[in-house]
Amino acid sequence: MKDSNVVPVPVKFGVTLATALAGGGLFMLLGLPIPWLLGPMIATLIGANLRKQYYAWPGPLRNSGMIIVGYTIGLSLTAPALKEMAGQLPSMLLMTGLLLLFCAGIAAIVSKISGMNYKTVLLGSIPGGLTQMVMLAEETEDVNLTVVTVIQVVRLMMIIICVPLLIFSPAFGQTSGAAGVAPLITEVSSSWSGLYPNFFIYAAACTFCAIAGQKVKFPTAYLLGPALITSVLQISGLSGPALPGLLLNAAQLMIGIFVGMLLNPRKLNNKLVTLSLAVGSGVVLIGGAYLMSLLFAYFDAVSLSTALLSLAPGGMDQMSLIAHEVGADLPTVAGFQLFRTFFIFFAVPPLFKLIFREKKREASASG
Template sequence: MITKGRFLPTLVLGIGGGALAYWLHTPLPWLLGAMLATTLVSLTGVRLRPPSSSRKAVLVVIGVMLGSAFTPDLSGDLPLWGASLVIMLLATAVMMAFSVWFSRRVAGYSLDTAMYSGVPGGVSAVTLMAMDSNADLRVVGLTHAIRILILLIAIPPLLQLIGHVSLQSGGISLAQWLWLPTLEDAAWLTAAAVAGVWLGNWLRLPNALLFGPALLSAALHLTGVTEAAIPPTIITLAQVIIGVSVGVRFAGTSLIDVGYNLMMAVVQTIALLLIAILAAWIVHALTGYSLAAALLAYMPGGAPELSLVALSLGIDPAFVTSHHLLRITVLILLMPVLLSRFKRLSA
């Protein structure tokens, strides 16, 4: 109870930032508003309590929500997904190669630090793996945090530039805010959440709390067993907590002390973003698939954040989630092999 109480001021700050952004009709108001509010306060030196159990619960909820995007009418798009997934893996290889080269040759980091900070995604799993290596965890954590921050800030103008995507935050009625699913739908959603966590752990999925419920929820929705949806109030709270989770990573960070690492992280992120934009444009040109969906699917990092953005904006969340799941799974499986190979080459 004490831990939850300590998180309450952070949550209130996040809700306040989200409410202000919502009032100003900014894109992605609850996510970006909460993220920017907590980031700014953290950078002043105030240590905000991060969400722990709250974030875990939100990951499960997001997983169930993402699974609901997999409807029976997706079958016609699956052949296009295959080509896109291949291009995404090739783009990921280019991103990884650039990140390691940049971190080693330009930033001057150790091989372990370069590898783990350069992975375009899977920050939670990557950080845990880095703890068992000789990597500088501060550099790894800062690089991933800066990358997610920049990506989320860059999304609205990029999508606005692409066009055909409505980013304006429209108000919804009180009745819509208070809408709740039926008891039967609530039971299906709860079952997908609980059994999905078990499934994710059993399959040893990366980010099991997110992708386990997503897989089970997708199976239920694809087969037409249920069409259950998540209430808007819960979706809003999920966006706030995810935004807060990014912002509090800068707690106690002094920009003067970490200026060099910050600059390296920013340059690396911009380069990876450019690679993602190029790859998204290529798959759009070859397949005619949505450029906005491809862009969110190819962005280097933040699977929960980017999948939630896709869901919030209605930009093919099933497509985006599938790409991030495949990329994170492949990267985590290959990381030990790649690190060993690079060490032998540099020996």
């Protein structure tokens, strides 16, 4: 079938789900870390680029996975945890500022090497939400939207793949594979019967806040909306039940499929050059985040895994999932990721527009 419209939607969905389950199962058998996030992501990335006409994944399913992860994050945002996070605001501001300056430096180097527009490389390098950076790229003149998307997706996928491997490496003292993950899943998950009756209240509240947040253009609304309302309800005295491991794995699978299907190398003109630069800048960015995490761990007396996951320029959902799996300090990880998300959402776009506008005026004046 050459025409993608010929393939029925249920068939596409079935092929996508089967591919993702096969990938997750394979990663589980191999004892690789975060199998139900990485396995589906890599499997669907390969499948969708080989036979794109057979693959489709509804947005609401990805959003459902985000809501589940947001709820899990919210459970960790207790009153003592939030108080501790408030005391870390100076560290959050410092580390976020250093990370953004580091990204700007990488973008300048990549732009000179490749000859690509600095605006394009910069918007591709900033570790904000993928959707947000793409929207900003659409509103900015002289920006290659495809390149921005590819750099963002490649960086995100490298972080999702490399950070778990680093965390589970001997340097971090984590045990790799299912044997290291299973005890933690048993500890944090509950039986299905333990969900009632508060689960329905939380499910309704999380869904409502996710949709409402999306309507008012709240950053990563399907993640932050549930996280915030869960924290509020829990602090107010309504106990939130821990989720069964099956639901947590399903959430990882739904998000993994979505991320895996984002990258389409066929839309690139200079595929090899762009992908090579994206991978290279991603490696440098991960290295920089690792070095900053060493400083953070030393000065703030947190574990190295907590420090790296807090500073890793990936999505808050993926970093929180990994923190959940390895037993890192989830409130600290979520707090740093949340702070960077809001900082980039509110401060970076106006700042970029101001800088680009001034540069345009200077160029016009000199011309």
